[in-house]
Amino acid sequence: MNLQDPRLVLAAIVLLFAGPLVVAVTLHSERWGFRPDQLRNEGHLVQPPVPIDLVRQPPQPDPSGRWAVLYPLPSECATACWQDLAALGRLHRALGRRQQEVEIVLLDAAGLPAGERTELARGFGRFTLATTASGDMATALDRVTPPGVAIAAGAPTRGGAFIIDPGGNIILSYAPGFDPGHIKKDLQRLLH
Template structure:
């Protein structure tokens, strides 16, 4: 075997080893990232994912006028549910309503695919918000929602088109995160 043959053999082996390390090394790195719990920032949600989701179809809410609220999944309408305290809400309710109105308006042409459900007494100015659906007080609905009674304020929930509550936002959560999460969900068709 000549020196050029052994050099070619060595070069071929090094290329083979490099390909092996490149393939299996990247697979090993991906596995380590996956099992360590790391996720890309674009895939993380800002709200708390409810596992298992709460099924509101079991106990459908009623609108404030007494009519049953229809889920109508064919319309692909997502809902943001605000659960205000059963007692007086105070100054926080108009602020929450204003933030939700701003979030709803930021959806632009997709705003018709989002409704705001309001469980509890509606504050002044609620009539001016076209997407707001006031719900009749329902202790069973409050009990079905995880941590709906929060001393820190008004929690928000995201409800899918079929009536499943999938995300919870703590009181005073950043509305930008809520908007970003719902915007991602609106893209799912």
């Protein structure tokens, strides 16, 4: 093999520059399904984002500029509901210095009994209780519920959780039985 052969030198140069390009195009193509972890959400991306108009109770100062984690409360808060609320409380504390940039909003679309409202205020006073301005939350939740999640007919809320951007749009949804670590991971990406 003669290294002075111009054809070999030309082939080596083409391989040197074209090889990485071929590898990059191959990895980027949808055919291989390669997605680095830092580019993948844990929640289901809502496309297009669904606007939601929340009425906070009691009225709050302008919440614009803050991210929110929305948790639709069921008509009666059973054990799973209280576990989710405790997990959301831990999630909020785990955000550390970023806590001020994220609020936890409990959506009371079904109208909680007064006793449960009092218990919520006592145990989760840092959470914000809200309803929707339009009152048509079921339609909005139908549009953002992750694929493959079965919804009971006539259920006023859908379970799970949602991330709302500072503009008031639902951008990510999480199925019932969500892992709070997934929400934290997505929030940390969004806040940086």
